[in-house]
Amino acid sequence: MAEHYIPDDLPTRIRHYIDGEFVDSVSGRTFDVLDPVSNTTYATAAAGQKEDIDLAVAAARKAFTAGPWPRMKPRERARILNRIADAIEAQETRLAQLETFDTGLPITQAKGQALRAAENFRFFADLIVAQFDDAMKVPGSQINYVNRKPIGVAGLITPWNTPFMLESWKLAPALATGNTVVLKPAEFTPLSASLWAQIFKDAGLPDGVFNLVNGLGEEAGDALVKHPDVPLISFTGETTTGKTIFRNAAENLKGLSMELGGKSPAVIFADADLDAAIDSTLFGVFSLNGERCTAGSRILVHQDIYEEFCNEYAARAKNIVVGDPHDPKTEVGALVHPEHYAKVARYVEIGKTEGRLLAGGGRPEGLPTGNYIAPTVFADVMPDARIFQEEIFGPVVTITPFADDAEALALANNTRYGLAGYVWTNDLNRAHNFSQNLEAGMVWLNSHNVRDLRTPFGGVKSSGLGHEGGYRSIDFYTDQQAVHITLGTVHTPKFGAPAAQ
Secondary structure (H helix, E strand, C coil): CCCCCCCCCCCEEECEECCEEEHHHHCCEEEEECCCCCCCEEEECCCCHHHHHCCCCCHHHHHHCCCCCCCCCCHHHHHHHHHHHHHHHCHHHHHHHHHHHCCCCHHHHHHHHHHHHEEEEEEEHHHHHHCCCCCEEEECEEECCCCCCCCCCEEEEEECCCHHHHHHHHHHHHCCCCCEEEEECEEECCCCCHHHHHHHHHHHHCCCEEEEECHHHHHHHHHHHHHHCCCEEEEEEHHHHHHHHHHHHCCCCCCEECCCCCCCEEEECCCCCCCHHHHHHHHHHHHHHHHHCCCCCEEEEHHHHHHHHHHHHHHHHHHHCEEECCCCCEEEEECCHHHHHHHHHHHHHHHHCCCCEECCCCCCCCCCCCCCCCCCEECCCCCCCCHCCCCCCCEEEEEEEEECHHHHHHHCCCCCCCCCEEECEEEEEEEEHHHHHHHCEEECCCCCCCCCCCCEEECHHHHEEECCCCCCHHCEEEEEEEEECCCCCCCCCEEECCCCC
8 A cells, every 4th residue: 555645734733813813722722633544643723612713703793894895896805706716726736635635535536626616716706796686666656776785794614525615615605795704614624724814815805804713513613603793604514413503593593504414316217328327326426435415325226227227336336446535546535534434334334234235335455544435335225224314424325226206206205304316317207397396405317416506505304404506695695685765755644643624
């Protein structure tokens, strides 16, 4: 096995960024950060507490109420957003190396994340310049228009699976619309988040507009959610945590956008392009190490093609290259953290009692250390099985047969989740009708997850609350104020006036 790659100039200390300065926690507390290949500590990160969140929110609040950022014209903000995108693209290789080192994602997939992060900033730079709002006229008597205003300090809580890119999903629209932010990145992967500070400073973002506090969810994240001066929370993460945030945000009636867990079905009908469906469903669950909320982790296959699909799918899964994330040949790298590795490994063992193991089933040969799990395929999985119902968030997939469209739909909708769905058929009527009956916030027909930034992103049921993406992000990060102007004489009842003689 090749020597484990370690990026140059790796920091040994990761600090908060508050009001334009890198700072330690007030308490001096820290936590260890591991790399997922060696599972050794490579850095300590400042562990944010309530007092650190208070300082970050105060800086963001001051920048919002007294600073230039919310008052800039959209074109001025767009110029800075485009400079941010330029800086991200200029650092693409470095960003990918750090992301791969921190998360265990294969280097070829990490490179794509940096470019997508840059595109998020370019997209919202364009959108705020093109943004316009409604005006409604009642000829001769009234004109009404919508005045859109930034809300204030946005609290952004992000996950560890593709951290830098997912942080950009929230940072770009929150900043584009004139808000200030406090970012609380995932504690497993704080490395790439620490790069935002210099990128923003160099691009000309005023101090206090962007603030970052590292720390545990139950400490720093909890304090951010409960802070009375943070009117907005955007959270991506696990459903149980989302429910806790929902409860804690209720006290101050905060705006919430939550993209939570998923157990998304990929439904393969007998008339599908089988080769394309196999390519897509392999990529859909094994890319990003299976650590993706929209993974098509339940494959439902028509009984007429079931055995053929299972045999071909399993053969391909056995050939997937598992190895060091920095090797360009690697297709599945190391899971993010030993805690998560242990969780996925437990589900693999549960799966051996709930389905027919076709591929994988544990640690791959030749990789005795690190958080590696071979791509694992279970067939003949019943809908009451835990591996069918529960989000595993790793390179593990279930395959289940169905007899007809009605059974396929019942199986597809038979979980508490409803984030994504994938449908493979060449029947146009079936494609549209089946998709519309899926309990899913997003559906892809004859495709894996290819994102259009203009479309809403979000789920139903236990997969989320609200949507972001395109104009939905503009809606979430702004208040819409209706302004009414009378053009003629207003006929108002004269309460309390003397009666006419």
